[in-house]
Amino acid sequence: MNWNCILERVAQTESTNDDLMARWRSRELIDPVSRLAKHQTKGKGRAGRQWFAEPNSSLSFSLAYPFNQPQQFLHGLSLVCGLAVIQGISKSLGLDEMSLRQRGLSLKWPNDLLINERKLGGILIEGGKLSSSNANERVWMIIGIGMNLTHSKALENATQLPISALSELNQKHMPMEADLVWLAILNALGDYLELFATKGFVPFRSQWDFWDAYRNQPVSISESGLIKQTGIAHGINEEGAFLLQEFDKAELTTIYAGDVSLRRHT
Numbered sequence: 450m451n452w453n454c455i456l457e458r459v460a461q462t463e464s465t466n467d468d469l470m471a472r473w474r475s476r477e478l479i480d481p482v483s484r485l486a487k488h489q490t491k492g493k494g495r496a497g498r499q500w501f502a503e504p505n506s507s508l509s510f511s512l513a514y515p516f517n518q519p520q521q522f523l524h525g526l527s528l529v530c531g532l533a534v535i536q537g538i539s540k541s542l543g544l545d546e547m548s549l550r551q552r553g554l555s556l557k558w559p560n561d562l563l564i565n566e567r568k569l570g571g572i573l574i575e576g577g578k579l580s581s582s583n584a585n586e587r588v589w590m591i592i593g594i595g596m597n598l599t600h601s602k603a604l605e606n607a608t609q610l611p612i613s614a615l616s617e618l619n620q621k622h623m624p625m626e627a628d629l630v631w632l633a634i635l636n637a638l639g640d641y642l643e644l645f646a647t648k649g650f651v652p653f654r655s656q657w658d659f660w661d662a663y664r665n666q667p668v669s670i671s672e673s674g675l676i677k678q679t680g681i682a683h684g685i686n687e688e689g690a691f692l693l694q695e696f697d698k699a700e701l702t703t704i705y706a707g708d709v710s711l712r713r714h715t
Contacts, residue, residue: 450632452639454512455482458628463491465511466575466593473576473589478513485510485631492595506599506614508627512638513576515587516646520577523590524705525650525689527560528657530572530592533641534562535660537634542619546659552618555662558691562596563662564613570596594634598625650689658684668693670704678702 450456462468465484472478488504516523535554539546553565560572573593580586597614616625644652658664663682670678670693680695680702691704 450639451636452643453480454635454639455480456635457482457484459484459486461488461490462486464489464593465509466573466591467491469511469513469591470575473513473591474579476579478515478589481512481514483510483512483631483635485627487627506597506601508570508594508596508598508615508630510631511591511593512635513589513591514638514642515589517587518646520588522649523588525653525685526590526592526645527572527574528556528558528685528689529641529645529650529653530574530594530638531556531560531562532653532656532660533637534570534572534594534596534634536637536641537630538615538618540637541630541633542615542621544618544620549618550660554618554660556657556660557662558685559689564617566662567611567613568597569613569615570594592638596630598627598630651687654685654687654689657689661685678704 462484465486468484469478469482472482486509489509492509535546535549535556538544538554539549542549544552553563554569555563555566557563560574562569562571571594573595574590575593576589576591578586578588597612599616600612600614615630619625641653661682661684664684666682668680668682669676670691678693678695680693680698683692683694683701686692686703688705693702693704695702
């Protein structure tokens with residue numbers, strides 16, 4: 450580790466995000482802390498969905514990280530975390546980013562990692578500020594990261610979705626060590642979050658464009674399972690918001706947040 454972060458490792462818990470969220474609500478958080486679980490029994494995805502993970506074939510951890518900026522200035526945080534995860538993957542596999550991109554690794558706005566359009570992992574961010582009246586209180590964000598290390602047919606059956614695994618990118622043909630990948634990602638997160646805290650999302654925009662899975666492609670935007678908008682993906686703006694050229698509109702539509710899932714439109 451190249452920055453100050455408390456490391457915790459447990460065999461089993463319901464949710465590493467919930468563990469750290471409980472400490473946040475109790476005002477027990479002082480320094481950044483990352484909690485890794487070999488097995489999560491109630492892992493979470495976005496919008497309250499369940500996150501499925503196999504104990505011996507996945508990486509599941511959370512990071513509690515404090516910001517001095519108001520929460521409204523943290524647009525693009527999930528995108529920055531996605532870039533840090535890719536940097537950690539690059540270091541742990543010994544592959545440069547161009548090689549990883551050519552092998553199909555990409556990012557799907559706002560929080561998914563893909564390999565050839567099959568889901569590799571996801572990012573869930575919770576937290577905030579407990580007291581709106583205390584101007585000096587730090588904003589704690591709980592960043593949950595889940596990733597498939599090796600392919601699991603049982604996991605694919607459980608999700609009913611095509612999945613991918615980090616082992617598909619592994620040229621070393623050695624077992625994927627969860628701890629090593631975890632530490633490599635944490636190292637990258639330390640650098641990326643420090644820059645994000647001082648400069649915002651702007652320094653990361655062009656880098657995210659490089660990893661954008663659906664830029665200039667027809668997509669559908671859905672909320673709660675219902676398609677709300679269709680059009681051409683035009684990347685992101687300087688805040689990390691998604692830009693959509695709707696088929697029936699001349700101007701770009703800017704989408705910031707919500708229960709939004711991105712799908713290739715057919």
